Amino acid sequence: MFTGIVTTTAPIVAIEERDQLRTLVVALEDRERENLEIGASVANNGVCLTVTKLEDNKVFFDVMEETLRLTNLEFVEVGSRVNIERSLVFGKEVGGHVVSGHVHTRATLTELTKTDTNCRMRLTLDPRWMKYILHKGFVAVNGCSLTVGEVFEDGFALYLIPETLSITNLGEAVVGTVFNIEIDSQTQTIVDTVERVLAARGQ
Incomplete structure (x- = not known):
């Protein structure tokens, strides 16, 4: 964990x-x-x-x-x-969100805009995973706990501060870079549960 x-x-x-x-x-x-x-x-x-x-x-x-x-x-x-x-040590601060280290899929960087104080990345993702990507929700990208800034039909955007870019390999990314994506487990559980309940009611 x-x-x-x-x-x-x-x-x-x-x-x-x-x-x-x-x-x-x-x-x-x-x-x-x-x-x-x-x-x-x-x-x-x-x-x-x-x-x-x-x-x-x-x-x-x-x-x-x-x-x-x-x-x-x-x-x-x-x-x-x-x-x-x-790995997480019991009793230590959880500064991001709980991440399992079990990557679900990959995403490709398709747009990159950088300034001195900001960085916007747009990633393209397999559509079957998009139901778990929520505006202001969590997603792990190359193991980094990040907040989703925008959501599109085929992907999402991230807004990163200089500190994140300097201490992780996200700062080395260029258009075409492939990232590991782990969906937030709580989001996945809620979405899948709601889908099952709605499907059962429709039967």
Whole structure:
């Protein structure tokens, strides 16, 4: 479980390919490795991955074929920087919203407008997920807990402050960048429940 508050990015320093499995080797700073153990969960671009090996400052994560198919980890290369969040510790502040690290789908950046103090991103999303995207609702983008600024038939817009851009890899995005999307679990539960109730009443 995570909060969606990303405080750093880390570089991928190696990628190991095996049959239907890819191992990402990420170099983490000392503070991000504090008390980190094999078996721990760490979000990489919002994807909950298990630590399989620790070697100096390098942390190893295995990524299954299905995860690659659903997320933008399919496209990362050596040198790519991923958003990093350690798992939530009970009793700590939840500054964003509860994020599971189970990415639902991907979205593509189709419009990008930046000023010195503001950034607007428009993302295109598979229409079947749009019923869960609500104006002023939560959505996790590359693991970042963000508020939906606008909603369209085929996507939504985000408004980001400079701080978010500077400490996450959202600041590196260009038109065409693919983001990981995790729908807010509470929103999904409410929408799906209402649909089931209405469907039952219509029978």
